[in-house]
Amino acid sequence: MSVPLTSLFIAGQSRPASDNGTYEVRNPYSQEVIGLAAAATSQDCKDAIDAAQIAYTSWENTPLSTRRDIFIKAAELLSGDKYKQKFAAALHQETSAVDFVIGYNILVGIEWLREYAGMALQYKARTFPSVYPGGNVVEVRKAKGVVFAIAPWNAPLILTLRAISIPIICGNAVVLKSSEASPRCQATIVELLNEAGLPSGVLNFLSTSRSDAPGLVSEIIAHPFVRAVNFTGSDVVGRAIAAEAAKYLKPCVFELGGKAAVVVLEDADLERAARAITSSALAHSGQVCMSTERVIVARTVAPALKEALTVLFSKIRAGGPGSDLSAVFREDSAVKITQMINDAKEKGATLLVGDGTRQGAVVQPHLVADVKPDMWIWNRETFGPVTTLVEFDTVDEAIELANSTDYSLTCALWTQNLNATFDVGSRLRASYVNINGPTIHMEGPAEGMGGLGGATGYGHFSIDSFTDVKSLIIHPSYTVPYPLVG
Numbered sequence: 001m002s003v004p005l006t007s008l009f010i011a012g013q014s015r016p017a018s019d020n021g022t023y024e025v026r027n028p029y030s031q032e033v034i035g036l037a038a039a040a041t042s043q044d045c046k047d048a049i050d051a052a053q054i055a056y057t058s059w060e061n062t063p064l065s066t067r068r069d070i071f072i073k074a075a076e077l078l079s080g081d082k083y084k085q086k087f088a089a090a091l092h093q094e095t096s097a098v099d100f101v102i103g104y105n106i107l108v109g110i111e112w113l114r115e116y117a118g119m120a121l122q123y124k125a126r127t128f129p130s131v132y133p134g135g136n137v138v139e140v141r142k143a144k145g146v147v148f149a150i151a152p153w154n155a156p157l158i159l160t161l162r163a164i165s166i167p168i169i170c171g172n173a174v175v176l177k178s179s180e181a182s183p184r185c186q187a188t189i190v191e192l193l194n195e196a197g198l199p200s201g202v203l204n205f206l207s208t209s210r211s212d213a214p215g216l217v218s219e220i221i222a223h224p225f226v227r228a229v230n231f232t233g234s235d236v237v238g239r240a241i242a243a244e245a246a247k248y249l250k251p252c253v254f255e256l257g258g259k260a261a262v263v264v265l266e267d268a269d270l271e272r273a274a275r276a277i278t279s280s281a282l283a284h285s286g287q288v289c290m291s292t293e294r295v296i297v298a299r300t301v302a303p304a305l306k307e308a309l310t311v312l313f314s315k316i317r318a319g320g321p322g323s324d325l326s327a328v329f330r331e332d333s334a335v336k337i338t339q340m341i342n343d344a345k346e347k348g349a350t351l352l353v354g355d356g357t358r359q360g361a362v363v364q365p366h367l368v369a370d371v372k373p374d375m376w377i378w379n380r381e382t383f384g385p386v387t388t389l390v391e392f393d394t395v396d397e398a399i400e401l402a403n404s405t406d407y408s409l410t411c412a413l414w415t416q417n418l419n420a421t422f423d424v425g426s427r428l429r430a431s432y433v434n435i436n437g438p439t440i441h442m443e444g445p446a447e448g449m450g451g452l453g454g455a456t457g458y459g460h461f462s463i464d465s466f467t468d469v470k471s472l473i474i475h476p477s478y479t480v481p482y483p484l485v486g
Contacts, residue, residue, distance in 0.1 A: 012200025055201025134476030143171030267413035
């Protein structure tokens with residue numbers, strides 16, 4: 001039986017790899033080959049960059065209203081059955097996503113396209129008086145040029161839209177490298193924007209085999225036309241990309257995962273907290289950078305919270321079609337997750353839910369208590385349907401435990417005390433602190449806190465990250481004396 005082929009998209013044209021190379025794409029749950037994707041070569045990458053550079057020179061001068069209208073049109077197209085069906089099929093087959101995750105990607109994708117269209121209104125200059133009386137300085141925004149974007153598989157619709165849309169609305173051209181696992185879904189985004197009217201070359205699409213990716217990514221970053229890089233994915237890969245970009249002093253915008261903590265104080269609404277924790281810990285089998293991975297609970301209410309979480313976790317099952325949760329990304333991911341669980345068990349942790357086993361790439365929900373900060377599972381992102389619990393006696397101890405991580409994307413605080421909301425909340429080291437809510441929630445372009453989550457101190461996904469602000473210094477009409485020549 002034939003399977004669909006995902007092609008490259010360069011300079012407004014779909015095309016195979018220059019050597020006609022392809023690689024197989026498999027469903028994570030069934031391991032069935034559900035597609036082939038073009039395996040880009042070095043020459044294909046150069047062609048994509050050249051096309052982007054040519055397109056950028058005219059796209060940057062395109063009226064903001066034209067850019068805005070393209071994204072509004074894309075939102076309208078995504079709202080229709082044609083693209084909903086295309087994305088639903090690709091998400092299910094390539095990532096084993098369940099219906100909720102598919103619907104979430106599509107609904108948020110529509111919302112974000114409209115939001116990105118509105119960013120045209122933020123594209124403003126700034127003026128202020130010069131140090132010379134009668135003079136003025138005008139700060140204007142200019143696109144950087146060619147932006148290299150690498151988007152992940154776990155939310156391939158919305159995270160790809162974020163990776164490409166903000167640079168494009170700012171007047172840049174983009175070379176997008178898809179995840180090896182979800183090329184069809186991400187190529188469909190390119191198709192969507194192309195149909196919405198995006199000019200040829202403004203967005204170019206590359207899919208690469210897993211073995212070729214490291215070398216080709218290095219080549220793309222090194223290319224002199226590439227002016228900035230954005231990447232969402234693991235901190236391991238992020239470090240490698242940052243090292244390559246540092247060689248050429250190229251700015252990066254990264255989101256590198258998380259180890260979100262939930263601090264539950266004595267006065268918390270435990271029933272609501274348990275529901276929010278369960279939802280954020282298990283959504284998409286925990287394969288979300290904002291997933292709840294650590295629960296830090298006051299010792300006096302820990303028994304009640306454990307009981308509530310055990311009941312909720314025990315009701316949810318992972319597996320194939322019709323299950324609550326999907327399989328995880330790959331079988332080796334499932335191996336790592338269970339190794340982390342069993343390492344904790346061997347060091348004294350207690351499994352309240354789950355038995356530390358897997359079935360292929362399927363990992364059932366796990367709730368792990370009596371975890372200590374020196375355990376592997378405490379320090380590293382599991383990216384699986386797992387959360388851990390640790391108890392505290394004082395608020396200062398809770399804050400120290402919550403902040404004892406390299407990650408700093410999101411967290412949550414459960415309390416009914418207004419003073420604690422501001423006192424404790426402001427001391428938690430995360431870009432987004434959700435008060436009495438799930439960790440899977442962000443609002444506003446908060447800066448990264450310098451850890452391995454959020455923008456990680458490298459910038460954030462906003463107009464400021466994908467434009468250069470330059471000052472046009474308008475000198476006064478009278479002659480200003482110059483050193484040496486008067």
